[in-house]
Amino acid sequence: MAAADLGAAEWERSKISNQDLNLLKKLGISKKPKALCFPSEESYPTPPMGYRVSFVDHLIRGLSAPIHPFLRGLLFVYGLQLHHLTPNSILHISIFITLCEAFLGVSPNWALWKRIFFCRRNGSPNVAYNIGGVVISIRPTIDYFDVKLPDSVQGWRKRWLYIREENHGCAEDNIPPFDGAEKILRRRSWDAEATEEERASTEALMTRIHELQNTRGKELSGIQITVYFLKSRVQPLQARKFPLWKYTGDEDVDRLSADLEVKDLEKLVRKFSSLSKKDSVPSSCRVKPYIADNALPEDDASEGTASAQSPPPAVSPKNKRKRSDVEDSGTSKPEEAAPSSQKAAYDPYLESLISSDDEEEIPTWMWLLERPMIKDLIRIGAQFIGYREYASKTEEKLAEANERANILAQKLEQSEEARKKAESDAIQARAEADKAKADAAGVEDLRKRLHDAETSLSEHIAAQSAREEAVLKRIRTQNRRFVTRTAQExxxxxxxxxxxxxxxxxxxxxxxxxxxxxxxxxxxxxxxxxxxxxxxxxxx
Incomplete structure (x- = not known):
């Protein structure tokens, strides 16, 4: 038997405590005016214009608007919305982006992601969740950082709110529109594995990850990566002006707040992980991350630029992309190669146009796609297609809503008939009750009359006995007189x-x-x- 999808029925009224509000304030997430909007009495999210639905447990794990292009690419390829991901899944993505930018010196790599992670449905045999219905998991055959995630995050589904939608220079940074009733459909991309070409291109990165884990005295762990992005006060899942390898410290433009106090930092780390109060929380990383003062080596920078151009494609993962090294660098001509620090922004619509090309060489006219004007035209066209699809889906949902309205109207008519019948039964029951009450009153009157009669009879018997006693007394008196006269008693x-x-x-x-x-x-x-x-x- 297939598991029942809860859908919109899973939502309920939001319950955000003062402790949650103070935490969001400390992290700087609510620093901007009107950055957050809190629900009032609604039990189903209805975000105001310009806002999207999010959760407190997503925000404190590295999510902010505008969202990072890599995160938007993942949502696009997996066919998901933000509320479909669990807090542990959000933390996995934050750690991965921090690992790539701060410790590997590359932009988030789709090929590397496929080698490490896959998606699976979250739920039980009888119930499939919609909120948090998808879990990002580490492949069992991969040696990756032990994050020590908790088995579950209690009550996170009830702490939802609205975040202001922002963009970072292009519409692709926006959060997808919210649809709380949209069903989760499993896609082939959920467990897509890296191709041989992608495995070869990411082998050096996997080797570096193993070195970070196993270098004696410099071992790096998932907890240390979490501590690093919390201390840096930069949200990994936010679209930022600069990657983490250009992080400048306290004056960095992407910082949201001042440094956290040690007790707040340790409390957050324990909240994100399965560490208990007895376990120590690392105060820093054993490996020095790449920042502005610790620049990337030139060789690593060139490799990072090439590997960074592999974000999630916008089509089926079975379509392989075969592109020259010049194209992978994100330039239109070999002599115009961009510096290593300039990472090409991920454009899922452009990727969807070129990722299905199976030719070894790219036609000359394809280079026109790299020109800004053509890219803008493609983006506008893609957005138009997206809006058209959205309108088509809206019409379908409107038809479904009309059908539901008709069903509700029928149920309302049935309930009205049931109400009238109930009223009629109530009137009849009231009449029977009044009759029973009247009969009870008659019985009570008869009982009272019987009691009065019994009382009168008792009084009459008592009076008769008294009279008889008086007569007997007088007879005794007459007896004495009669004896004196007749000598007879x-x-x-x-x-x-x-x-x-x-x-x-x-x-x-x-x-x-x-x-x-x-x-x-x-x-x-x-x-x-x-x-x-x-x-x-x-x-x-």
Whole structure:
């Protein structure tokens, strides 16, 4: 199963700390006005006009704008953008450029690069990264400097920002336009090996590298090269006015800041490598680099000029270039050979026109390509072609965006229907809840009425018991009276079968009514039989 490419989904909101800002300030990367622009709340890079996307961990490892022509050539040949490279890959390129310019005395050499490095995809069997999706690795058969790189750089993908796009006199120094969703496609150039011709032309450089590694008492290491470019305060991956072999020290025009403090330098070296706090950090190189005060030997200078004219070609690596030594020197005529210090700028578009030529000799008209006006015309034409291709890609991406918009519209319609259904279900559920609540209220009312009835019944039973107790008390009283008159007691143990007790109880219950009737009868009789008042006539 192919690994899933995360693409644009891998980006998230940038998280740059105050410590990162202070480090960029110390290194001089943010010294120029508006050199850096920091994201606000966006979770996907949208660089302002004139800016490109970069990372804090790329900048502190030697990257600055305008970028070095060799780096731009690598991106062109490998078909990559800056965010495709890991911080360790950026450091590999910085060390290589520093090695070539300061210790070999040549411009970065594409043939030498192919002998040492190759590209591979970064990821797992199930996931292929887009940010940092390509790793530059040393060929296992090559004896190269041990850089002691860390296994991984934690959290670097979240520390992205915008750097101001600049050029160094030509448009080729610009950083390629940003496309965070562009898929990484493996190319044959990723693992292209040096041809026999290139191996022969770089054999002396490889020998020199082995000497730098193995000369007793003067061994050079990848850590020492890293320390050197950090102490020089020159960004190796920046397009500079002069190469490192012309470095003039504190007053050099390409320096970005003053010397770093020892503790800051050691902290950076440990950040770039797997060195622990117990490991010592070299304070200087055992080999004196080529600088203005330590000029290149004349023989090395002439060899360096020739080897420097082998930047990454703009076509498939299988196309071999067979050019005369005069052409390799970057001159139009043998008698007009340039000094060794003048390195020809890498023009990938011009290289793409001549690198596919398989003839032993170059036609005469090809020398016209070296003229400034023709080169400008070629550059403009190539840029036009590039813009046309970019416009074509933009149209394709616009069509993809429209298709995605249609899909999103369908999903939005489906979600709207789902929302309406959810609202309807919610209304029905609310009605059922209200009904259940009303039923619960009815049950509660019945429970309350039942409780009131039980309470009333209990009170009635208590009142009845009290009344019965009062009746029983009065019966006992009547019993004492009755005994004195009749010498007979009530049967209080079994009152239900005692007729006398029943009669007394009846009399007790209805005695009041009887007494009222007797009183009324007496009154009536009195009115009938009492003598008439005086003054009345008595009849016989």
């Amino acid at each position: 009530f049967e209080l143990e079994d009152p239900d079968n005692d007729p006398l007790l029943d009669a007394v109880s009846f009399l007790e219950f209805h005695g009041t009514e009887a007494r009222e009737g007797i009183d009324q009868a007496k009154a009536g009789l009195s009115r009938l039989f009492l003598p008439k008042e005086r003054g009345t006539r008595n009849f016989p």
